Amino acid sequence: MSDWLHNLSVPWMAFIVFGFTYLVAILIFAGVAILSTKERATSFKSISPGMLPVLGILFGLFVAFTAAQVWSDSDRATAAVSREASSLRAVILLAGGLPPEQEARLRGLVRDYVEETVAVEWPMMARQAASLKAAPPALTAALRLVVSTPAQNPGQQTTQHEIITNLNSALDARRQRIIVSQTEVDSIKWWCLYLQAICELLVIALVHCDNRLGSAIAMGLFATGVATSVLLIAAHDRPFTGQISIAPTPLLQIMPDKEASR
Template structure:
């Protein structure tokens, strides 16, 4: 389903609405065809009260899934903000040191950001990231910062702050890579679609003696259900699709060559 999450929201909505519309029409036709063959008394015996618990369960699950995807999105965005802020702090503190040291630190920070944009972001979009490890660029950057010979209290303080800021950037990067694998699993999607289907069947049974009422009621719920599915699916994977966390903040921080 990776291709689905990478679609623009409009096309994602077209597919979801079309799929649910077909399923709704199929349920409508089957139930009313059975009603025409004498099943109406049995269908009408189904109490409309059955809709209440089904709707409550459906609403709760949709609410929990929305909370999950929005929380993942906020965590992903927060990780990128922290990483960008920490790298910016490193660059600002590097100005205290001699030009050769500053230039080397700026070059390593630029490589860190370039690797994140060119390599990590496409992998995160495909959810193909591995467990986060410190790469060669970050190791070299730490070695450079640690090897700086401080001259005076100001440079010693700046060196300590740079080490702390760079560790914050590495922690934020690790969190970003971990969050990129977050998504709603197939079991949760199955439950949502199954409950939605049960509600559509129940609506059709309750209104099986009136085709127009059944069509209107089923259409209204189908539209609401499709809207919920599109809402959740478009936010499902934090770094995938049209609504995703971009590396724009890191690019704003990246020093020029």
């Protein structure tokens, strides 16, 4: 789907999705009503109503298949952000085992990384423009700082090892976060989903061509179900885009205070 639709608020997205789906249903209903003359009505009625549950089941499978991808991407994105925040929190706590100057410098680098991630990287992920080409300067500098700090005792050596492990974990979580930010339901799946819905709406209209009120009610109910399914998937399609998106709250909660970073 287009960027402009994903960036809409949920009410406006619902208005567009429901409006488009109802428009398709109305066009199908009107087309069948115009074509259902006495001669054609008999042919239309010869279509087996048994096709309705079959097509409905196929549409349900399409929805489940598409939704499974969306929920999986959302779970992966949430897990990546949580792991990144947990790793950075561990770095902040372990920094207390370093000499005071290195501790303050490390806390400042973690703070710089979080600020840049929230201010720059998060909007880029919302536009699916974030890239893995360049490593984050703050975390790279933090790794160099810890590696270059001479260990004064075995305890400090263990602390440095744990800090490096958690910094690498944060970098890996960042990579996963950016990768997931570039995923979405592709256009082929959306076309197939709506094509299946159109087939179901068309069969409803043909089977009930001699009862226009019943046809309109049945088509309206199914169109509502289609629009609801599409809205639910579209609103969660891109984990970092739109009103319902993953916020950098966990990172902000672990960000060191400026005073403590100096």
